Amino acid sequence: MFDFPQLSAFRGGNGKVRVIGHRGAREIMPENTIEGFEFTLSLGVKALEFDVLLTADQVPVITHNHRVSAAATRNPDGQWLQGIEPKVATLSLAQLQELDVGGLDGRTRYGQKFSDQAFLNGVRVPSLTALLELVTKTAYLDVFLMLELKSDPLIKEKTHEYNQLVSAVVALLREYDVSDRTVLHSFDWDMLKECRRQAPDIPTSYLSQASIHEADHDEDTPDLVHLKFIRKKDSLPKAIAEAGGQLWCPHFSDVTSDLVDEAHAIGLLVSTWTVNKRNDILSMISAGVDGIVTDHPGRVQRCLLERGLHW
Amino acid sequence: MFDFPQLSAFRGGNGKVRVIGHRGAREIMPENTIEGFEFTLSLGVKALEFDVLLTADQVPVITHNHRVSAAATRNPDGQWLQGIEPKVATLSLAQLQELDVGGLDGRTRYGQKFSDQAFLNGVRVPSLTALLELVTKTAYLDVFLMLELKSDPLIKEKTHEYNQLVSAVVALLREYDVSDRTVLHSFDWDMLKECRRQAPDIPTSYLSQASIHEADHDEDTPDLVHLKFIRKKDSLPKAIAEAGGQLWCPHFSDVTSDLVDEAHAIGLLVSTWTVNKRNDILSMISAGVDGIVTDHPGRVQRCLLERGLHW
Numbered sequence: 366m367f368d369f370p371q372l373s374a375f376r377g378g379n380g381k382v383r384v385i386g387h388r389g390a391r392e393i394m395p396e397n398t399i400e401g402f403e404f405t406l407s408l409g410v411k412a413l414e415f416d417v418l419l420t421a422d423q424v425p426v427i428t429h430n431h432r433v434s435a436a437a438t439r440n441p442d443g444q445w446l447q448g449i450e451p452k453v454a455t456l457s458l459a460q461l462q463e464l465d466v467g468g469l470d471g472r473t474r475y476g477q478k479f480s481d482q483a484f485l486n487g488v489r490v491p492s493l494t495a496l497l498e499l500v501t502k503t504a505y506l507d508v509f510l511m512l513e514l515k516s517d518p519l520i521k522e523k524t525h526e527y528n529q530l531v532s533a534v535v536a537l538l539r540e541y542d543v544s545d546r547t548v549l550h551s552f553d554w555d556m557l558k559e560c561r562r563q564a565p566d567i568p569t570s571y572l573s574q575a576s577i578h579e580a581d582h583d584e585d586t587p588d589l590v591h592l593k594f595i596r597k598k599d600s601l602p603k604a605i606a607e608a609g610g611q612l613w614c615p616h617f618s619d620v621t622s623d624l625v626d627e628a629h630a631i632g633l634l635v636s637t638w639t640v641n642k643r644n645d646i647l648s649m650i651s652a653g654v655d656g657i658v659t660d661h662p663g664r665v666q667r668c669l670l671e672r673g674l675h676w
Numbered sequence: 677m678f679d680f681p682q683l684s685a686f687r688g689g690n691g692k693v694r695v696i697g698h699r700g701a702r703e704i705m706p707e708n709t710i711e712g713f714e715f716t717l718s719l720g721v722k723a724l725e726f727d728v729l730l731t732a733d734q735v736p737v738i739t740h741n742h743r744v745s746a747a748a749t750r751n752p753d754g755q756w757l758q759g760i761e762p763k764v765a766t767l768s769l770a771q772l773q774e775l776d777v778g779g780l781d782g783r784t785r786y787g788q789k790f791s792d793q794a795f796l797n798g799v800r801v802p803s804l805t806a807l808l809e810l811v812t813k814t815a816y817l818d819v820f821l822m823l824e825l826k827s828d829p830l831i832k833e834k835t836h837e838y839n840q841l842v843s844a845v846v847a848l849l850r851e852y853d854v855s856d857r858t859v860l861h862s863f864d865w866d867m868l869k870e871c872r873r874q875a876p877d878i879p880t881s882y883l884s885q886a887s888i889h890e891a892d893h894d895e896d897t898p899d900l901v902h903l904k905f906i907r908k909k910d911s912l913p914k915a916i917a918e919a920g921g922q923l924w925c926p927h928f929s930d931v932t933s934d935l936v937d938e939a940h941a942i943g944l945l946v947s948t949w950t951v952n953k954r955n956d957i958l959s960m961i962s963a964g965v966d967g968i969v970t971d972h973p974g975r976v977q978r979c980l981l982e983r984g985l986h987w
Contacts, residue, residue, distance in 0.1 A: 393704060393974065404715065408794045471982045480954070483719045483974035484981055643791070663704065663794035670795060671782045 369568045370545050372611060374412060374509040375634050377655035384657060384665050384676040385412040385511055387639045388429065391660035394483050395437070395467050397427045399491045399499060406505060410662045410676070413500075414511040414550070414638075417493055417534055424458040425493035425533050428466075431517050436473035439465040454517070462489045479660075493534065497541040509546050511570060511636070511658070512538075514560070516553035527559040535564045554608060561609055570612035570636070571605040575619045602628035614638055614658070617645055622652045629653075643668060650674065680879045681856050683922060685723060685820040686945050688966035695968060695976050695987040696723040696822055698950045699740065702971035705794050706748070706778050708738045710802045710810060717816060721973045721987070724811075725822040725861070725949075728804055728845055735769040736804035736844050739777075742828050747784035750776040765828070773800045790971075804845065808852040820857045822881060822947070822969070823849075825871070827864035838870040846875045859923060872920055881923035881947070882916040886930045913939035925949055925969070928956055933963045940964075954979060961985065 375383055389401025390408075397415050405413060416429045432450035439445055441463050453461065467488030469476035500508045514534065520526050538544045549560040550570035557569040602624060605613050613628050617637045628635050636656030640646050646668045649657055659665045669676055686694055700712025701719070708726050716724060727740045743761035750756055752774050764772065778799030780787035811819045825845065831837050842860075849855045860871040861881035868880040913935060916924050924939050928948045939946050947967030951957050957979045960968055970976045980987055 400718065404718070407711065407715070407796075409796060468981075469978075471978060480978055481972065481975045482978070484977050485718075485720060661792065664792045666795050667780075667782055667791055667793070670779075 367566045369566075369611060371509055371548060372568055372634060374546075375511075375548065375612060375636060375656050377634075377653070380673070381675050382650055382657060382669055383412060383636065383655055384410050384659065384662050384669070385414050385636060386410045386662045387414050387658045387660045388416065389413065390662050391479060392481055392641060393661065393663075395469075395485060395488055396482075397429060397491070398466060398485075398488050399495055400467070400485060400488055402496060402499060405662055406499075406508060408662050408666065410666075411507055412509045412511055412656070413496075414513065414658050415496065416513045416515050417530070418453045418515050419530055419533060420453060420458045420461055421455055422457045423529065423533055425530070425537060426453065426458065426461060427491045427493060427496060428453060429515070431515065431519075433461070433464065434475070436470050436475040437466055437468070439468070441465075445470050458492060464490070466490055493537050494541075497537060497543060500543065500546070501541050509548075510543065511548050511550050513550040513572070514553070514556050516551065516556045523555060527556050531556070531559045531563050535560075535567075538564070538567070548612060550612070550614065557610065558608070568611035569609065570614055571601075571608070571610045572614045572638070573601050573619065574616040575601070576616070602631060602633055606631045606633055612636060617649055620649060620652050620654065625653045640665070647672075678877045678879075680877075680922060682820055682859060683879055683945060685857075686822075686859065686923060686947060686967050688945075688964070691984070692986050693961055693968060693980055694723060694947065694966055695721050695970065695973050695980070696725050696947060697721045697973045698725050698969045698971050699727065700724065701973050702790060703792055703952060704972065704974075706780075706796060706799055707793075708740060708801070709777060709796075709799050710806055711778070711796060711799055713807060713810060716973055717810075717819060719973050719977065721977075722818055723820045723822055723967070724807075725824065725969050726807070727824045727826050728841070729764045729826050730841055730844060731764060731769045731772055732766055733768045734840065734844055736841070736848060737764065737769065737772060738802045738804060738807060739764060740826070742826065742830075744772070744775065745786070747781050747786040748777055748779070750779070752776075756781050769803060775801070777801055804848055805852075808848060808854060811854065811857070812852050820859075821854065822859050822861050824861040824883070825864070825867050827862065827867045834866060838867050842867070842870045842874050846871075846878075849875070849878070861923070861925065865919060868921065869919070879922035880920065881925055882912075882919070882921045883925045883949070884912050884930065885927040886912070887927070913942060913944055917942045917944055923947060928960055931960060931963050931965065936964045951976070958983075 386405035388396035390405045394401035394404045415427050417425050432452050435446040435450050467485030544567055548568045548570045551557050552572040612634045614636050617640045620637050625635050634655045637649050637654050638658035640649050640657050641660050646665050657665050697716035699707035701716045705712035705715045726738050728736050743763050746757040746761050778796035855878055859879045859881045862868050863883040923945045925947045928951045931948050936946050945966045948960050948965050949969035951960050951968050952971050957976050968976050
């Protein structure tokens with residue numbers, strides 16, 4: 366058995382609820398960018414959530430969708446991406462980094478959903494290496510990573526895909542000596558099995574979403590994965606513990622204090638996503654979760670302080 | 677006559693409306709702090725508005741109220757300031773900088789008004805020097821300052837007060853060679869007269885508020901000054917031009933496109949404060965102002981982009 370020192374950073378209680386910056390701080394800054402991560406860390410947030418995919422040249426990069434999102438991407442000439450969105454897996458790192466992901470197109474539904482997000486120029490999809498360079502600076506040695514591995518639902522033969530992504534990611538975590546500051550996080554529970562096989566010393570974090578939400582329709586994951594979870598809605602903590610996971614990460618609409626208690630009773634930590642509205646934040650605090658994954662970390666911190674809590 | 681090169685940074689038109697960060701970005705970060713100014717500049721905002729007072733040892737510092745605000749200030753032991761709020765003018769810089777101004781007390785009306793503002797620890801009231809050190813870094817040589825001089829309404833004999841504050845501020849602007857990147861800004865039009873006497877090469881910016889707003893009651897200036905303006909509500913541009921000013925800075929509820937046109941026709945620039953809600957931002961863009969002073973610069977930038985404008 367491993368003692369997983371990083372779990373202490375994701376454990377609530379004793380007056381604390383952990384604040385985890387979702388893709389940085391998506392309500393304020395462009396998601397999954399170094400600029401957004403630096404802002405999030407400047408707030409005293411100690412855990413970052415972000416998404417990792419491989420480029421065509423097998424470089425782990427930090428971006429959410431399998432296809433480059435036109436709503437968030439401009440060509441080198443400054444125009445919004447036109448036509449079919451290319452798959453990240455078909456672009457080299459150099460090709461991907463020709464694109465500017467510093468701002469959202471306000472004409473799109475996604476752009477309107479995050480209408481306060483800053484609009485920057487010259488922002489690139491970061492490599493995982495770039496983030497690891499940041500969090501291994503002296504000022505950020507107390508920062509923890511909730512690293513989400515994205516699995517492509519259109520790929521049928523998963524073994525090779527899992528092996529490639531997990532081995533590329535784990536190699537970098539070893540190289541930068543941050544294995545003990547990372548949890549590996551996914552909607553794809555088979556991906557997490559491969560994580561445990563390759564890196565049994567790194568805890569695994571199981572995402573779930575048992576109900577579907579209109580608001581998520583611009584994201585490319587939840588629609589495709591929720592069917593896996595809907596039938597086990599009331600037995601998720603047990604299933605995760607049996608699978609060997611350490612964290613359960615349910616959508617906040619699926620959280621009840623009974624389920625949180627059940628998860629705690631069998632040794633799981635609970636971090637809920639993606640909680641942005643004051644009322645939802647306060648209700649998740651009341652439900653007793655360990656951590657809150659949020660697009661607006663400053664708002665969550667203020668809600669915690671109002672309840673006499675810290676992060 | 678001076679040609680006031682800095683006015684180009686406050687002039688709208690040609691597809692631009694200028695975004696001016698109010699005390700930095702008060703909806704996101706603690707107001708009038710280096711941390712807040714750095715965040716604001718990271719958004720590509722090129723003009724900062726902030727407030728200057730003198731300490732007991734005659735050091736220009738950046739803070740809004742004449743009395744240290746208990747709602748935003750913690751003692752060195754981390755407790756909210758208790759009892760009578762001390763006047764900034766009675767504290768030395770060293771005494772003032774023992775206090776932490778990194779967060780708002782959520783139990784107060786002011787804290788509730790800015791419920792999304794980040795809560796940081798170990799943040800100090802900056803000296804004007806600290807900000808001038810920041811904006812004279814290579815990356816920020818294109819940044820402009822809207823420097824508000826606060827006049828204490830409880831001081832009857834103004835000559836000495838004006839002379840002291842203006843000479844201390846102007847000496848620093850000269851020392852850092854930023855006179856041609858600064859406009860001097862005040863509700864106290866006599867203060868601005870003293871500015872022109874001491875520094876005729878620096879443009880002056882005339883604040884006004886002709887109507888009173890419930891929302892401003894936690895601030896210590898507008899209540900006390902609005903009486904000066906209410907009677908000249910419809911003749912403010914003319915009065916400012918006659919007084920020798922270059923900018924008119926009305927509260928947004930006093931702005932009409934007719935008044936903006938009138939101001940432009942007599943050579944004034946118009947920057948309006950403090951515009952935070954989407955609808956108000958869009959209506960100020962429609963009214964044709966040159967600049968928008970805002971607590972949420974990212975939101976204003978997004979509104980401008982939606983209208984095909986830039987900043």
